[in-house]
């Protein structure tokens with residue numbers, strides 16, 4: 009005997025505790041099972057790309073802070089690299105090291121937040137989230153020492169960073185480097201082996217390697233599907249070619265692998281920072297770049313490995329003080345492109361967890 | 376073994392519950408509740424002798440009724456809301472207004488009629504910074520060629536109305552001069568920390584570089 | 599009215615005697631009424647106040663588990679926080695959705711709190727402290743707790759909100775399912791104690807029953823956590839999925855009542871667990887029995903809190919699986935083994951079992967429990983290794 013059921017359509021969001029911002033998902037459920045999803049974007053559209061056309065090249069740095077606000081440093085880095093490539097600016101060595109340290113710290117902070125919210129979406133009553141935030145708070149403290157702000161950092165400038173790191177930064181960084189592995193271990197023993205977490209995340213929301221390449225995913229999402237692709241390795245920028253680190257790869261491409269890849273990446277980031285601290289040498293931190301840059305006419309696409317994936321800037325210059333066009337390739341937006349493939353057929357609780365594992369930030373999706 | 380992970384998790388949370396060394400995610404601002412132990416330490420005495428001498432205070436703090444002001448350590452580079460501006464240094468060039476991405480600085484000048492030492496040719500009539508729209512990026516500070524404008528170090532600018540958020544020239548003049556060391560290496564070299572509460576006068580914050588004429592030519596003219 | 603045992607803190611006869619003494623003669627026909635009202639008011643208010651304290655305790659402890667501070671401003675250590683919460687809740691606007699079924703919508707919170715409160719009637723708080731010593735006490739508890747489901751479903755259905763309906767449907771599926779292992783676990787106790795009255799069950803626990811039947815205790819504990827829908831079985835509310843489940847649409851005083859019932863549920867369920875498995879009010883006689891009772895209840899509550907602070911929640915189908923496969927099986931196994939042991943060890947004349955026999959039973963059951971635990975965990979562990987994609991992945995609309 010089969011009972012006649014009727015699909016129910018629910019608006020998940022734009023105000024919902026687990027959509028990580030103003031993201032709306034029109035979901036059709038059959039009982040508890042998802043039969044169709046229809047994402048609606050644009051609630052947070054602020055016109056960043058258009059605003060960039062009326063700002064000077066330095067001023068756009070402040071706009072990039074607000075793309076993915078949990079990884080401002082990486083956004084800064086991606087943007088200033090594009091400008092430098094456009095104007096062919098040589099960046100001093102020390103500035104490059106500082107930028108890499110900052111970007112890797114930001115990667116840890118971003119992954120901590122992703123992990124915390126993922127486990128929170130599974131229903132842990134905020135405990136792992138709070139532990140993650142406690143650690144993230146320390147990184148934000150470091151950023152405050154470094155550049156005077158905690159979230160919207162605007163630390164980098166075309167041609168380097170705006171100012172050298174003070175002494176207090178190095179001391180605090182050393183302390184953090186010593187304690188961070190302990191905290192990550194603690195987090196892992198709370199989450200990684202937890203059977204409920206395993207039951208909720210293993211084999212859930214699987215994406216095959218082929219699917220994720222075709223969906224142009226990037227970052228931990230792609231690497232969890234056992235694709236070895238990391239721009240830091242495949243197209244080394246800054247000083248990454250001098251550093252020795254591994255790129256963690258997942259096996260199945262499920263939620264658990266995405267979580268595990270992030271955890272491992274945090275450990276690798278710590279390794280990178282350690283090497284940078286050893287290798288960094290004295291020197292200027294900002295190339296001699298005028299405040300108002302007028303790049304030669306032309307266009308450039310330059311991308312980096314941001315915490316969430318490939319973050320690229322496409323700049324077109326018409327020799328004026330502001331770009332003619334600034335296109336942002338944001339990883340969060342691209343990573344959401346396979347929503348239907350991931351979600352359809354799973355239960356409502358899985359939907360929330362899978363959304364959490366994508367780790368998107370609406371500021372970057374809608375731009 | 377199955378089920379071991381659940382137990383491990385329980386142990387981790389218990390460890391965080393009982394071990395006092397665990398850092399809190401929360402800072403209590405502006406004041407925090409204090410225990411007898413902390414209070415006696417604050418007064419530099421042993422808990423027991425202090426408790427015997429001040430039984431009322433001891434009991435009150437034991438009940439959690441005493442709170443002491445608390446301040447989180449703040450980096451000297453902290454970009455705060457209260458801008459610090461030195462009228463003696465400002466020439467009214469409006470570079471800051473020009474470089475602000477949001478265009479929220481409004482400057483109106485008029486000839487001062489004074490003799491003209493450097494920078495005194497114009498009187499600043501209006502200098503409005505609408506911090507209701509400011510994002511504290513600090514580009515205005517970076518742009519100021521005469522080190523007249525600095526980020527402030529405070530962050531308590533809450534008001535009831537948006538129009539009160541506009542910092543005008545009188546407020547800038549009378550505000551305590553506690554500049555943040557953000558983008559001011561010369562202040563960092565002085566070892567200045569606005570968090571300590573010291574003020575710093577206009578003649579102490581000299582420029583960090585004074586390029587020679589040929590340098591300037593290299594930098595600006597030949598390009 | 600027979601009133602010999604007038605001891606115990608909360609005892610009807612005691613209050614009756616006091617009223618008999620103080621009431622003037624023209625009111626004497628109301629003595630029964632007055633003493634009943636007094637007793638009810640006392641117990642209900644104690645329960646409500648302890649719930650208020652419990653909300654504070656839960657928030658503080660959870661906060662400490664999460665290395666936060668929790669409410670600490672209002673009064674010493676923030677202990678007056680519940681008062682602030684209540685004032686806030688009752689001064690908020692009480693909204694009813696336009697398309698809601700108003701009568702049912704308004705009735706649901708009241709029913710919920712009544713059913714939660716009613717359980718306390720039959721619980722013996724001390725040797726002679728109880729509101730009413732019902733000789734079918736345990737059946738009364740099972741019956742009353744099932745009523746919860748109805749009120750939750752009423753609330754969820756009547757609010758005409760899809761999230762609320764999701765929560766309500768989940769609650770119906772889940773709570774009814776978990777009643778079965780719960781009932782089976784309780785039968786194990788009845789076999790040992792030879793009585794349905796709770797005071798007899800407590801008195802027959804010469805050693806606490808959780809030592810004698812660990813499996814039964816585990817089944818009952820898991821089932822009662824599910825019944826009150828706490829982590830890891832809190833799919834009914836599931837903050838991260840449904841907002842707040844069946845009470846999404848409630849606000850103001852109705853929300854306060856629902857929250858009261860919700861926070862009272864762990865206390866009630868801890869009380870029942872204490873009574874059935876932890877020897878109720880028994881303890882060294884230096885301190886009053888009520889004290890031992892509250893200590894045990896406190897311990898159970900703390901353990902529930904600890905679990906809540908640590909574990910994530912299971913998916914709804916996993917919850918159902920857990921009830922029907924391991925819990926149901928374990929419950930049956932427990933019942934079966936207890937029945938055989940009781941048959942072997944029971945005194946054929948009086949029907950009671952001596953303490954030394956209790957210890958033998960406990961030994962046998964613990965061996966079973968450990969063997970079963972290792973066996974099951976091994977099986978589940980191996981199965982999980984090989985598990986491929988779930989079979990329910992369908993693609994209905996393409």
Ligand code: SF4
Nearest residue numbers: 475509510512513515
């Ligand atoms: S801090 Fe930034 S936004 Fe604020 S006034 Fe200065 S330039 Fe403008």
Ligand code: SF4
Nearest residue numbers: 465466468469471519
């Ligand atoms: S503050 Fe600086 S940039 Fe602004 S008008 Fe004065 S001197 Fe010029």
